[in-house]
Amino acid sequence: MAQMIIKSFEELEALKGQEIGKSDYHIITQEQINLFAEATMDHQWIHTDPEKAKKESPFGNTIAHGYLTVSLLAFLWEQIVEVQNIKLQVNYGIESLKFNQAVLVDSKVRLVAKVVDVKNLRGTTKANIGVVMEIEGSKKPAFEGEIVFLYHFN
Template identity: 65%
Template structure:
């Protein structure tokens, strides 16, 4: 799994319609879940109480917040593609985000990405990327959707 290096709008346009790659696996720990709960003030027991989750949850363990898995996008995206020579990058949009299954604590997740479209907006690239967060040894992904980045190249 090698990272694609993209240095310009023209290079990014060459990947339109192509799979870019897959990130490395990342393990979601209880500590990370707890830190996310603290940051978002979402302390629902299904996320933060391992004993109760083991006894009462249909998943048999705590689960990551759905938005925690989404928040991992920037980290995992940089393992798939490094966009260089930028003045600025802006997260612009998330379309059709669908959570497909819960991610239990200590699951390993990775990101699969495909460039759907690249539009040149007067020198700024508007890139729509299909993203799928896979869960190791699971049939369904954690989520799927389309993210849009605006890349302001030098």
């Protein structure tokens, strides 16, 4: 369940410059990593071979695909904000994204979100959201960046 409900351009615009919440922690399991490898056809051993990774990886274990962590954005965003009174929501883009640290298997990650900018583009709301994926127990985040949503409010 989302921590905040937004129903209009004006409500979203009023949050500009503010951190608006943190998602729950999500555990990245080996099963999830393997399913992502199947879906993307990226079977690099550093992700999918726990035995080899324990012996040969500089991380000492398997790690999540960077794009797996990015793919969790929508799921974790919806824990922070529920946008209501819309006809359509579109994932419009990523303005910037930097991977800072690998996410080891069985790590817990969560999303921290901040409203960076909100614009009215002829009736379509363009929302730039600053995102940081924190790793429980780590000072460095998995990634940080800025994602962009388009909302078509009623």
